Structures are given as structure tokens and as C-alpha cells.
Amino acid sequence: MTIASDHHFPRHSHDGFGIGVLSFGAQRSWSGIGAVEAGPGDVIMVNPGEIHDGMPFDGGVRGWRMLYLDPALMAAELADETAAEIEIVRPVARDPRLAGAFHHAFARLTEPGAEPLAREEALVGTLAHLLRRHIVKPPRGPEPSPGVARARKRLDEAPELPASLAELAALSGTTRFGLLRGFVREVGITPHAYLVQARVRLARRLIARGLPPAEAALASGFCDQSHLTRAFVRQFGITPGRYRAALG
Structure with missing residues (x-):
């Protein structure tokens, strides 16, 4: 690239x-x-x-x-x-x-x-x-909290599905405020920002496999191609169409 x-x-x-x-x-x-x-x-x-x-x-x-x-x-x-x-x-x-x-x-x-x-x-x-x-191979640092790890696992495994703070907090065994505060502290971004990025990465993989950007947008959880395009450009600096063209 x-x-x-x-x-x-x-x-x-x-x-x-x-x-x-x-x-x-x-x-x-x-x-x-x-x-x-x-x-x-x-x-x-x-x-x-x-x-x-x-x-x-x-x-x-x-x-x-x-x-x-x-x-x-x-x-x-x-x-x-x-x-x-x-x-x-x-x-x-x-x-x-x-x-x-x-x-x-x-x-x-x-x-x-x-x-x-x-x-x-x-x-x-x-x-x-x-x-x-x-x-x-670095020395082992502090283990991530189990609650935040479970929330990240849910977002990583099914980014295309809708998510809510209530759902993630229930998985984590804490309150919505506790989940949000812990997630930002350990990960560096909010759960929603993390979810959007997971969706963009999923869309990129789907486009690399040959799926048109519009279909990749829906399959990765975006409501339409324009929402994917904005998130894709923010994360990678190019549009999904340009990325697809670069793949040949």
C-alpha cells in the first residue's frame, strides 16, 4: 500500500x-x-x-x-x-x-x-x-480484566451484529459506566469506536475476497455503503473502491 x-x-x-x-x-x-x-x-x-x-x-x-x-x-x-x-x-x-x-x-x-x-x-x-x-517476546504484564476481555471478544467475533452497552456490561458482569470506563482505560478507545473499526476490518477482508463494497458494507454491519466509506477513509486513508481497484 x-x-x-x-x-x-x-x-x-x-x-x-x-x-x-x-x-x-x-x-x-x-x-x-x-x-x-x-x-x-x-x-x-x-x-x-x-x-x-x-x-x-x-x-x-x-x-x-x-x-x-x-x-x-x-x-x-x-x-x-x-x-x-x-x-x-x-x-x-x-x-x-x-x-x-x-x-x-x-x-x-x-x-x-x-x-x-x-x-x-x-x-x-x-x-x-x-x-x-x-x-x-516481552515479559508478561498485567493481565487484562476478564470483563473487558469478554466485551472485546464479543465485538471481535461478531462485529456485524448490533451491540449495546447494556449487553457488553452484562457479559462483563459490571454496570454500563463501569464497562465504558474500564474499556477506555485498557483499550484506549470506546466500545463503539472499537466496533466500527472491527467492522471496517471485516469489510476490508470481504472486499479482498471479491465482494463489492456495497455488499461488504451490509455484511459487516454498516447500514449502507456511504457509512462504510466514511469509516474506511478515516481508518485507512482511501475509499473501499480504491482499495478494491488496488487489489487488481
Whole structure:
């Protein structure tokens, strides 16, 4: 994915590991370790499910290239059953070797007619450098509260279904106020914002499988395509139609 934008992305998350390089401009973002800044040539990274945002530094346009990697792919490369517990250490890194490996992999993966072996080698080479320098198995921190975990599980498993604070609070064994306060404290966004993002990610998967945006909107819980489009642009910076066209 190649993007140039002055868009301010609200707090959101992705299903997979994200790795990219900022081509020009500068960006400030909120991450799991606090506020960070990235400039041209910096590698930008994010873990699956990690809440983050992004805004241009000083309001200008910034451009970047990004790849999103299936956690199962990372687990396969690690050949380790504990791979699901690993995480990228820093959301921004100045690492010219990794940036070079990324650009090489991105070119191979987006080059029409590129040999499968060349694509695979370029991607695995990037992963090898990423795994050596920027991924760790972190020590266990505080366990998330069971109530918030149950609420997130419900929203993750069926984002297309309507939800209410009363339903989520009942699942969590608390009051609506208690659920809302705990969810924002632990996750970083409200349950509704989390639900909308889960629906957008579901719609993106459906579009990638060939479903037209209008049908993907309804199947993922949006009342119509226009609501999906607004949420899609806020989260990814492009429309569902452009995303579908980019898939070829």
C-alpha cells in the first residue's frame, strides 16, 4: 500500500503486523509506548491489535509505503508455538538496512510478473532482519480484566451484529459506566469506536475476497455503503473502491 496524505487517522488497530517506511514529510502518532515522531527514511511498525493514530507533523502532507503481514506468517518464520506472544519493540526506528530490505521487498511484491521465488526471498529477507532487530517476546504484564476481555471478544467475533452497552456490561458482569470506563482505560478507545473499526476490518477482508463494497458494507454491519466509506477513509486513508481497484 502506497499513500500520500495530510489525513489525521483516529485511533485504530490492524489485524496483522504492519511495517513500512516514511518516504517524505513527517508524522506524529500515539502508540502503545506513548507519542512518537517519524521522518523521511524512518521505519514505522505496529503490532496486531495495537491501538495507534497518526497525523502529519505541522499539518503537511506525508507519504509512506506499508505492508501488513499475517501473524501466522510471522509464527511460521519463527517456527515457535509462542510466536503469538511476540511484539515489535518500537513503533519507529532509524534502521537503513531494514528500510532498504523493505523497499526491495515492496518492489518485488508489487512488480507485475515478478518471479514468485524473488518475491518470497525478498519478503523473507525483510522478516529475518525484522525478527533479529525489532521483535521480542516481552515479559508478561498485567493481565487484562476478564470483563473487558469478554466485551472485546464479543465485538471481535461478531462485529456485524448490533451491540449495546447494556449487553457488553452484562457479559462483563459490571454496570454500563463501569464497562465504558474500564474499556477506555485498557483499550484506549470506546466500545463503539472499537466496533466500527472491527467492522471496517471485516469489510476490508470481504472486499479482498471479491465482494463489492456495497455488499461488504451490509455484511459487516454498516447500514449502507456511504457509512462504510466514511469509516474506511478515516481508518485507512482511501475509499473501499480504491482499495478494491488496488487489489487488481
